[in-house]
Amino acid sequence: MKLNHPELNKLMQMAYSGEKAAAFAYQGHGGAVKNKEEKRRIKEIEDDEWQHRAEVLALMKLYDVPVSKFYETKMHIIGKIISASCYAIGWFMPFYFAGRLESGNVCEYFRMKQMFNDLGIRIHDQLLYDMGIKEKEHEIYFLEQIKTNRLLPVFQKLFGWGSAESFNNVDLEKKYPVEESGVYCKDER
Numbered sequence: 001m002k003l004n005h006p007e008l009n010k011l012m013q014m015a016y017s018g019e020k021a022a023a024f025a026y027q028g029h030g031g032a033v034k035n036k037e038e039k040r041r042i043k044e045i046e047d048d049e050w051q052h053r054a055e056v057l058a059l060m061k062l063y064d065v066p067v068s069k070f071y072e073t074k075m076h077i078i079g080k081i082i083s084a085s086c087y088a089i090g091w092f093m094p095f096y097f098a099g100r101l102e103s104g105n106v107c108e109y110f111r112m113k114q115m116f117n118d119l120g121i122r123i124h125d126q127l128l129y130d131m132g133i134k135e136k137e138h139e140i141y142f143l144e145q146i147k148t149n150r151l152l153p154v155f156q157k158l159f160g161w162g163s164a165e166s167f168n169n170v171d172l173e174k175k176y177p178v179e180e181s182g183v184y185c186k187d188e189r
Contacts, residue, residue: 013065013067013071015105016053016067016071020076022046023049023050024080025098026098030043045098048134052135055131059124092149096152096155096159096161100167102138103161104167106135107132107184109132110168113125125178132185133172136168169185170185
């Protein structure tokens, strides 16, 4: 079944390729940290990104949305550059920018859910909700690692993400159920 929703199709293509870039970045990030628990947790997050990529691809196949060669190439290069840079930029910046990236990724999945719902399709609600919540968990993990670092206020001021700012309105302590999650990321549409 083809979707008559170019914005949703593009969002799926971007999310699919973006997950590859993120997974590649986490390979470098995990390789660059020394702490075994940090390595383990970053590897789990990398695995989540590969899983999300597979889930988005399944949706794309279901709706005859082609993989974008442009996004695939672009995100492959970006992911590999970020991966390599993790060995050179110290401990703080990979954690900071991973958290910032994940903060924006949360809304990709809630926006997809909203767009499917606009088409009257609700069968993917739980999957997209779960992926959005998982991205929020990733954001919180990375923020927790750096929340007391003296560089955080400076980076938050420069890049607009940190303890006092997020790119989404999801609160894991007060989660809305799937049926009421349409309030998430409304300003991102």
